[in-house]
Amino acid sequence: MSNIAGKAYAMNVITPIRWYMTWINKLIFWIALKTPSTLKGLITLSLIHYARWVIIGRKQFPHLDKHQPKEDLHYAYMLFFSNFNGSWAQYVDSFTFAIPAGLDLFWKWNVRYPKSVPLTSFHSYIQFNQIQTDHYYNAYPMATANDIKSAKKVKAALLDFDTRYAAAKPEEFQKQYNKLLRELQHDLGTMQPLPIVSLADQAKGD
Amino acid sequence: MSKQLDLLDIQGNVVRAYGRYNFPFARYVFLNIRDAKRGRAFVGAVTEEVTTGVRWDDGPNPIKKPPSTVNIGFAYQGLKELEVPRASLIGFPMEFVMGMKKRKDILGDDGPSAPQHWDPIWRDNRETDRHKDVHIWISINGQSHLDVQRRYEWLQQLVHHSAGGVAILTGHRGDNNTEHLPFQDVHAVFENGKPTSKEHFGYTDGIGDPVFEGLPGKPERVVGRGKQMRDGKWSPLATGEFILGHRDEADEYPTAPSPQLLSRNGTFMVYRKLHENVGSFNALLDRAGASFPGGRELLAAKFVGRWRDNGAPLVSAPDAKSKAEWDEKFAQANQAERDRMLSGFTYDDDMQGAKCPFSSHMRRINPRASLESTPGAFNTPGALANRRRVIRRGLPYGEVKDTTRDDGNHGIVIMMLNASIQRQFEFVQQQWINYGNDFNASNDKEIILGNHCPMQQSKAVIEADPDSDAPPFFLTNIPRLVETRGGDYFFIPSMTALRMIAQGIVDPT
Amino acid sequence: MGNKNGKAYALTCLSPIRQGHIDGVAYCDEVRHRLQHWGLLEDSPMAKVPQTYLCRYFVLNDVYYESLAGPDIFSTMYEILSFFSDRFRTAALPREDHLKSKYLVFSCNLHGDLDTYLRGMWDAISEDIQRIWCFCYGFDKVKDADSFVAYMKKCQLDAALFFVGSNDDPLPEQLKALYLKQEFSHFAAEHQGLPPAELQRAYRAFMQRVQPLNLASPTWKPGQSSLPSLEERREQAA
Numbered sequence: 001m002s003n004i005a006g007k008a009y010a011m012n013v014i015t016p017i018r019w020y021m022t023w024i025n026k027l028i029f030w031i032a033l034k035t036p037s038t039l040k041g042l043i044t045l046s047l048i049h050y051a052r053w054v055i056i057g058r059k060q061f062p063h064l065d066k067h068q069p070k071e072d073l074h075y076a077y078m079l080f081f082s083n084f085n086g087s088w089a090q091y092v093d094s095f096t097f098a099i100p101a102g103l104d105l106f107w108k109w110n111v112r113y114p115k116s117v118p119l120t121s122f123h124s125y126i127q128f129n130q131i132q133t134d135h136y137y138n139a140y141p142m143a144t145a146n147d148i149k150s151a152k153k154v155k156a157a158l159l160d161f162d163t164r165y166a167a168a169k170p171e172e173f174q175k176q177y178n179k180l181l182r183e184l185q186h187d188l189g190t191m192q193p194l195p196i197v198s199l200a201d202q203a204k205g206d
Numbered sequence: 207m208s209k210q211l212d213l214l215d216i217q218g219n220v221v222r223a224y225g226r227y228n229f230p231f232a233r234y235v236f237l238n239i240r241d242a243k244r245g246r247a248f249v250g251a252v253t254e255e256v257t258t259g260v261r262w263d264d265g266p267n268p269i270k271k272p273p274s275t276v277n278i279g280f281a282y283q284g285l286k287e288l289e290v291p292r293a294s295l296i297g298f299p300m301e302f303v304m305g306m307k308k309r310k311d312i313l314g315d316d317g318p319s320a321p322q323h324w325d326p327i328w329r330d331n332r333e334t335d336r337h338k339d340v341h342i343w344i345s346i347n348g349q350s351h352l353d354v355q356r357r358y359e360w361l362q363q364l365v366h367h368s369a370g371g372v373a374i375l376t377g378h379r380g381d382n383n384t385e386h387l388p389f390q391d392v393h394a395v396f397e398n399g400k401p402t403s404k405e406h407f408g409y410t411d412g413i414g415d416p417v418f419e420g421l422p423g424k425p426e427r428v429v430g431r432g433k434q435m436r437d438g439k440w441s442p443l444a445t446g447e448f449i450l451g452h453r454d455e456a457d458e459y460p461t462a463p464s465p466q467l468l469s470r471n472g473t474f475m476v477y478r479k480l481h482e483n484v485g486s487f488n489a490l491l492d493r494a495g496a497s498f499p500g501g502r503e504l505l506a507a508k509f510v511g512r513w514r515d516n517g518a519p520l521v522s523a524p525d526a527k528s529k530a531e532w533d534e535k536f537a538q539a540n541q542a543e544r545d546r547m548l549s550g551f552t553y554d555d556d557m558q559g560a561k562c563p564f565s566s567h568m569r570r571i572n573p574r575a576s577l578e579s580t581p582g583a584f585n586t587p588g589a590l591a592n593r594r595r596v597i598r599r600g601l602p603y604g605e606v607k608d609t610t611r612d613d614g615n616h617g618i619v620i621m622m623l624n625a626s627i628q629r630q631f632e633f634v635q636q637q638w639i640n641y642g643n644d645f646n647a648s649n650d651k652e653i654i655l656g657n658h659c660p661m662q663q664s665k666a667v668i669e670a671d672p673d674s675d676a677p678p679f680f681l682t683n684i685p686r687l688v689e690t691r692g693g694d695y696f697f698i699p700s701m702t703a704l705r706m707i708a709q710g711i712v713d714p715t
Numbered sequence: 716m717g718n719k720n721g722k723a724y725a726l727t728c729l730s731p732i733r734q735g736h737i738d739g740v741a742y743c744d745e746v747r748h749r750l751q752h753w754g755l756l757e758d759s760p761m762a763k764v765p766q767t768y769l770c771r772y773f774v775l776n777d778v779y780y781e782s783l784a785g786p787d788i789f790s791t792m793y794e795i796l797s798f799f800s801d802r803f804r805t806a807a808l809p810r811e812d813h814l815k816s817k818y819l820v821f822s823c824n825l826h827g828d829l830d831t832y833l834r835g836m837w838d839a840i841s842e843d844i845q846r847i848w849c850f851c852y853g854f855d856k857v858k859d860a861d862s863f864v865a866y867m868k869k870c871q872l873d874a875a876l877f878f879v880g881s882n883d884d885p886l887p888e889q890l891k892a893l894y895l896k897q898e899f900s901h902f903a904a905e906h907q908g909l910p911p912a913e914l915q916r917a918y919r920a921f922m923q924r925v926q927p928l929n930l931a932s933p934t935w936k937p938g939q940s941s942l943p944s945l946e947e948r949r950e951q952a953a
Contacts, residue, residue, distance in 0.1 A: 005756065006940055007643075010771045012820075016781055016812065021788075029717075029876035039878070044583035048880035049769055050824040052725045055875045061818070062729050062870045064853035074810035077778060079727070079872075081822045083769045085643060090633065096456065097593060098584040111809050112785030118458035121785075128783050134750035135772040137761035139886055139937045143893050144643045148881040151892035154899055159927055166919065170911035177914065178677035181903055185669050185678040186564070188900040189648025191893070192662060193940055497908050648900075661945055665904050680904040 003133045006141020006193065008049060009091065011082045012131040015110040016075035019058050025078065025109050026055060032106075041099035047091060049083040049145045053106070078110060085144040092126055093119065142191045150187035157184055209445065211259070211420035215471045215700045216449065218257035219277045219345065220623055221421055225412060225601055229275065229347040230394035230401035231354045232601055234477070234619065235361060236327060236375045237342040239287040243710075244371020245341075246288055250708030251364050252278055252344065258701060261422060274348040274357040278704065279475055279696035281305065283332065284341030288707055290468075293714045297463030298697070301628045302474060305332055306694045312632055314640040314657035319690035325479065326385055327377030328692025340375060343477060343696050351393075358389070379691070381604065381615045390479065392601035392619050403517075405602045406482045406616045407654075407687075409510055410517035414549045414572075416595045418443040420452075426542060430549035434575045434588045447625055448597055449473050455593050460625040464714035468707075471700030473623050476596075476631045478693035479603075480655075481617040485610045486685040494681055498668075500525065505681075508668050509653045511568030519568070521551050524561035552576075559669035563653075564645040570638045570652040577644060594638075596630050597623040617691065627695055651684075658686045717874040721883035723768070724832070726823040728870040729775070730851040731816040742850035743817035747774045749846055757938035760843040764836045766886050767937070770823035772847070777817075781809040819851060821870075826885050833864045886937065887930040894934045898925050901948070924951070 003010050017025065032038040042048070055078050061071045084091045095103050096116045103116040114121040140148065157180060165176040181188075213221065224232070239245035257275035262268070280288070282303045286295060301309055307321050307328070315321065321329055330338040344361065348354035365372055378387040394401035403412045417423070417431040419442045432440045433455075446454025450462040451470030462469035495502030504526065507513045511520050513529060516536065523532040536547055553569070553576035556562055562569050569576070572595065575587035584590070604616035624630035637643070640657050642650040650666050651658060658664035660683070668679040699707065706712050718725045732743045740748070750772050753759055761767050793807035825832050837844065837860040844863070848854045857866045882889070902921050906914060925933060943951065 002751065005769075008769060010769075012771070012773060012822075014775070014778060016778065016809070026875050032876060040580055041583045042878065043880070044578065044580045046579075046880065048878065050723065050725070050880065051878045052727065052822070052874040053876045054727050054872050056729075056872060060872065061814070061816075062731060062872070064731060064851075064869055068731050068733075068852045069815040071815055073778075073812045073814075075778075075812055079820075081727075081771070083824065086637065089629070090637065093593070093629070094590060098589040100585055109788075112781045112783060112787055114783070114785040117456060119456035120458055120461065121783075124783060125785065129779055129781075131773055131775065133771045133773050134747050135753050135759070135761075136769075137759040137767065137771070137938065138756070138769050139762070139767060140890065140893055140935065141756055141938065141940045142935075142942070144648075145881040146643055146646055147648055147893065147896070148889055150646065150648075151889065151896040152882055152884060154896040155888075155892040155927065158895060158899060162922060162927070166922070170915050173915045173918075174911040175675070177918070178675065181677040182670050182672060182674075184899075185667055186559075186646040187896065188667060188678075188903055189642055189646065189650045190662075190665060190900050191897055192649040192942065663904075663945065665900075677907075680907050682904050682907070 002136060003088075005136045005138035007085050007144050008083050008136075008138045008141065009086070009088060010133040010136040011080070011084065011088070011091070011126075012133060013080040013126060013129045014131060015078050015080075015107075015113070015129050017055070017078050017110045019076040021109045022055050022057065022076050022078075025053075025106070028105055029053060038102070041102055045094055045098055046146055046149075047084045047086055047094060049085070049148070051080070051082040051084070054079040054081075075111065083138075085146075092123060096122055142193050147189075147191055150189070154184055154187050209420040211422075211445070211449070212471060213259035213261065213422065215702055216259040217277050217698055217700070218259050218275055219347075219599055219621075220449065220473055220597070220698060221259035223412065223415060223599055224275055224347040225394065225403070225599075228349055230396075230601070231349075231351050232345060232347045232392045233354050233358055234390040234392070235344045235346070235358070235388070236340045237344065237365070237372045238337055238339055238375050239284060239341045239372050240337070241368075241371040242287060242289045244368045246708050246710050248364060248368045248372045249278070249288065249342070249704065251367070252276065252361075253701070253704040253708055255360075256701065256704065259422070273350075273353040274346055276357065276361075277345045277698070279343040279698040280707075281340050281343070281694050281696055283339050285697065285707070287341055289710060290707060290712050291714060294463050294465070294468055294712055297469075297714075299461060299474075299626065299628060301632060302695045302697065306476065306478070307332055309632065312636050313690075314635065315690045316657060317659060318686060319657060321692075324690070324692040325377055325379045327375050328479070328694070330377060331692075331694060337373075338375065338377075340694055342372070343475075354391075379615065390603065390619060392603040395602055405618050406484055406604075406606050407487050408506070408514045410512065410514065411602075411618075412598075413512070413517050415597055416443055416448065418448055419445045424542070427545060427549075429546060430551055433586065433592045434552060436586060443592060443595060447593060447595060447630070448623060450625055454625060465712070468699070468703050468712050468714075470702070472703055473625060473698050474627050475696045475698050476622040476624075476627055476693065477619070477696060478621075479617065479619050479691040481689045481691045483612040483685065483687050483689065484606050484614065484616060485608075485612040487687050488609050490681075490685060490687070498679055499676060505668075508563050508566060511562045511566040517548055519548065519551050520562040520566075521553060521556050522547065558672050560671040563666065563668050564647055565642065565650055565653055565666040565668075567652055567654045570645065571634055573638075573645075590644075594630055594634050595624075596634070599623065617688075623698070653681065653684060653687075655688050656684070656686075658684045660685070717877055718829075720877045720879045722826055722885075723877070723879050723883035724825050724827065724829055725874045725877040726821070726825060726829065726832070726867075727872045727874060728821045728867055729818040729872060730821070730848060730854070730870045731818055732774070732850050733852055734816075735850070737850075743774050743776065746819055746847060746850060750774070753843075756940040757936055759938055760840045762936070762938035763839040764832075765839070766826040766832055766835065768824040768826065768886060768889075770821070770825070772822075773820050775814070775818040775820050777814050778812050780811050816852075819848065826883065829868075830864055833867055834860045837863045887934070890935040890937065891927070891930050895925060895927055897942075 100116040262271035331340045346357045376388045395404045417428045432442045444455045445452035498505040523529040577590040600620040639652040664684040666681045670676040670678045796803040
C-alpha cells in the first residue's frame with residue numbers, strides 16, 4: 001500500500017549513468033523543456049500529477065559532517081520520481097505504447113537500459129530499479145491529474161459566468177447557463193474514492 | 207505480409223464466431239475431475255471431436271461443416287487435477303491462477319454482482335468442497351436444438367465411460383427459478399421463427415470483432431476492426447494479442463507457460479454470465495427518455511453507441527434524420543458494403559462525443575483512436591486502445607416474459623478471448639467500464655455495464671454538440687443494468703496441447 | 716532553475732543517516748519504521764504542512780548493481796576488442812557501486828517559495844520532523860525554523876527536469892476548485908430541465924452555499940479521502 005495514496009502512485013527509480021554521459025541527459029532535459037512539442041505525448045497521456053528527474057554526480061551526494069564517510073562511486077545516478085494515476089502496469093504500458101521514442105530519449109544514456117519496446121524487458125528494468133516508498137502523502141487522493149485540471153477550468157468558468165449572468169433575465173440566464181454546461185461537459189464527472197489499484201489489495205482474496 | 211495460422215491446431219471458437227455461421231444454439235457444460243488418469247482419458251476422447259479453426263468445405267480433403275461443434279477449456283484447478291507438471295503451472299499468469307471470483311474487487315463484482323448471488327455452480331466453485339470446483343469447460347454449438355441435444359448425449363456417454371473419473375457439475379439457474387441445471391443453455395433471440403442478433407435490452411449485438419494477422423476472412427473486414435494507422439488506413443492487429451506463441455503489439459511473444467507446446471496456439475478465455483435487469487432498463491429509458499431531446503430511441507442509442515434496431519453506429523447516424531438516410535443506404539447495400547457501414551468508422555469526427563457519448567458502451571470498450579486527444583501526440587493513433595481489445599463470443603440466454611420486471615431468467619453469456627486477461631479484459635473492466643478517468647469523466651461509469659450503486663447516484667453525461675444551443679443531458683440515478691451471475695477464467699489450449707495434456711506428457715524440462 | 720515550473724517547486728533532499736542503532740535497530744531501519752507508521756491520507760503529518768501537493772519519503776539503502784542484460788553504448792566496441800583479450804569482455808560488465816551511508820530521501824512537490832514552505836513545515840510539525848531526521852548527520856544543529864531551512868538546503872539536490880502535469884496553483888485554490896467541481900456536477904445533474912426562473916433561483920442559492928471565493932470554507936481538506944454520504948449532502952443542501 002505504501003506506494004499508493006488514493007488515486008496516485010509514487011514511483012521511485014534509481015539508475016546508474018556514466019559520469020561523463022550526464023551532460024547529454026541534462027541537455028536533452030533542457031531541450032525538452034524549451035520545446036513543448038517534445039512533451040506533447042506526455043501531456044496528452046494526462047496521467048501524471050508531477051514528475052522529476054534528478055541527476056546526482058559521483059561526488060554530489062550531500063556531505064554534511066566530517067564524520068560522514070565520503071562516497072566513492074564509479075557512476076553518477078539518475079533519480080526518477082513520478083506521481084501518476086492508474087496502476088503501475090497501466091502507467092508503464094501507456095508510455096511504451098504511446099511514446100516509446102520519447103522514453104528512450106530520456107533513459108537510453110543509463111547503463112544497460114533495454115529500450116522501451118519490447119515490453120517485458122522494460123517492465124523488468126523498471127521493477128528492478130524501483131525503490132518502495134515508505135510514506136506517501138497526497139493532498140487530494142480522490143482527484144486525478146485530469147480532475148485537477150478540470151476543477152480549475154470549472155472554477156474559472158463558474159466565476160466568469162457568475163459575474164456576467166447571475167443577475168440576467170431568466171431566459172438569458174438559462175441560455176448562458178446551457179452554454180456554460182456545454183463548455184464544461186467534459187469537466188463534470190463525479191469523483192469517488194475508487195478504484196483499487198494496489199496489487200496487495202487485489203490479492204486479498206487469496 | 208500475410209501470415210498463415212495453423213488453423214488445424216487452433217480451436218475453432220477462437221477464430222470463428224459460430225453464432226454467425228448458423229449455430230444459434232449452444233450449451234455450456236462444466237465438469238469436475240475426480241481421478242487424474244481417467245480424467246485425462248476423458249479429455250483425450252473429447253479432443254478427438256474438438257472443432258478446429260479449419261475452413262469447412264474447403265480445399266482438398268475438405269472437412270464438412272458439422273451439425274454441432276465442440277470446444278474445451280480448463281480452469282487452473284483443472285490443469286492441476288490433470289497433473290500438468292508444477293513447473294508448467296507456475297508459468298500461468300497470476301489472475302488465471304486466482305480465478306475470476308477472487309478478482310471481484312478489481313472487476314467491480316460487488317453488491318448484486320457479488321459471488322454470494324451467483325448461480326450455485328459458481329458460488330460453490332473454489333470454496334471448500336473440491337468436488338464442486340469447476341475444472342473443465344465444454345461448449346457445444348448446434349445448428350438446431352436437436353443437434354445440441356445429440357452432441358450432449360455423446361458427451362454424457364463419455365462421462366459415463368470415465369467411470370467416475372469426471373462428473374458434470376450442476377447448479378446453473380434456469381427458467382422458473384430452477385437452480386440445479388447441469389448446463390447453461392444459450393440461444394439467439396428469435397423473432398418470427400428466425401434467429402436475430404438481438405439481446406434482451408433490444409440491441410443488435412455481435413457486430414465487430416478484432417481482425418488480427420492470420421485470421422481467416424475477407425481482408426476488407428480490417429476496416430474498423432483492426433488498428434487505425436496514421437495515414438488513415440487500417441491494419442490487422444498483431445496475432446499475439448489474441449493467440450499465444452505469436453508476436454504481439456509490443457514486439458514480443460506474450461507471457462505464457464512452459465513448454466512452448468503447451469501454450470502455443472492457445473489463448474485465455476473469460477466466461478461471464480450477465481443477468482440483464484430488463485425492468486430497470488425500460489424504466490430508465492421511460493424516465494429519462496421522456497425529457498431527453500431526440501426521444502427515447504435516440505437515448506437508447508446513446509447508451510450503447512448504436513441504434514437498437516439495426517446497429518447503425520451513432521457516429522454515422524447521430525440523429526433521426528441521418529438514421530433514416532443511413533437505413534436507406536443500408537437496405538440497398540451489398541454484404542460487404544453493409545459490413546463496412548456497421549464497423550468501418552472512427553471517432554475522428556466526434557472528438558467531443560456529441561454523436562457517440564464518452565460513456566456509451568461502444569466508446570468505453572473500444573475507444574479506437576479517440577484517446578489521442580492531441581493529434582500526432584502518440585506513436586500511432588490507437589496506441590492506448592490497440593492492446594485492450596478482446597474477441598467476444600457468446601449468446602443470450604433465457605427469455606423476457608415481462609418487460610417491467612428484473613427477476614426473470616434473461617441475460618447473456620459472454621466469453622472473451624485474449625492473450626492477457628489482466629491487460630485486456632480486466633483493464634477494460636476496471637479502468638474503462640467501472641471508472642472514467644481516461645475519458646475525462648472522473649468516476650462516471652459506462653452506462654450499460656458499469657457497476658452503478660444507488661448510494662452514489664451514478665450519472666453519465668450525454669454530450670451536446672458544441673455548436674448547438676443545447677446543454678449536455680445528464681443521465682441520472684442510473685440503476686445497475688447488468689449483474690454478474692458467475693464465471694471464471696479458462697485456458698483454451700491448442701490441439702497439440704490438448705493431446706499432450708490428455709496423454710500426460712507435458713514436460714517443461 | 717530546474718526546480719521551478721511556474722509557481723510549483725520540486726524539492727529533493729537526501730539526508731545522510733548516521734551509523735548506529737537504537738535498541739538494536741539500525742538508525743536507518745528505525746527511520747523507515749517510523750515513516751511506515753505515520754498516519755495516512757488526511758492523518759498524515761504532511762496534511763498539516765501548507766502548500767504540499769504530493770510528497771514522499773523513503774530510505775535509500777544502497778544503489779543497485781545493474782545485472783539485468785541490456786544494450787550499452789560501448790557494447791560493440793567491447794565486443795570487437797574482446798577478440799584480442801578477454802579482459803574487454805569483463806570490462807564491459809557493469810561496475811559494482813555501494814553507498815557508504817544510507818540516505819533519507821524526501822521528494823516534495825509544493826507551491827511557492829522554498830523558504831516559506833520549509834518554515835511552514837517546521838511550524839506545523841517540528842516534532843514529527845525531529846523524530847524522522849534525528850538520526851541524520853548534522854541534524855543535531857537544527858533547533859528552529861531558520862536552522863531547519865539551512866539544513867534542508869544543504870541536503871537539497873536540483874532537478875534536471877520538473878514536469879507539471881496538473882497545475883501550479885496554491886493548494887487551497889486547487890482544493891476549493893475540486894470542491895466546486897464536485898458540487899457543481901451534482902447541481903447541474905440535479906437541476907436539469909427546470910424552468911428559467913426556478914433554475915436561476917436554485918443557482919443563486921447554490922452559489923451562496925458553496926461560496927466560490929471563500930478559500931477557507933466550504934472546501935476539501937488536505938488529504939481528504941472520503942465524501943459526504945447521500946444524507947449528509949441532502950442536509951447540506953437544505
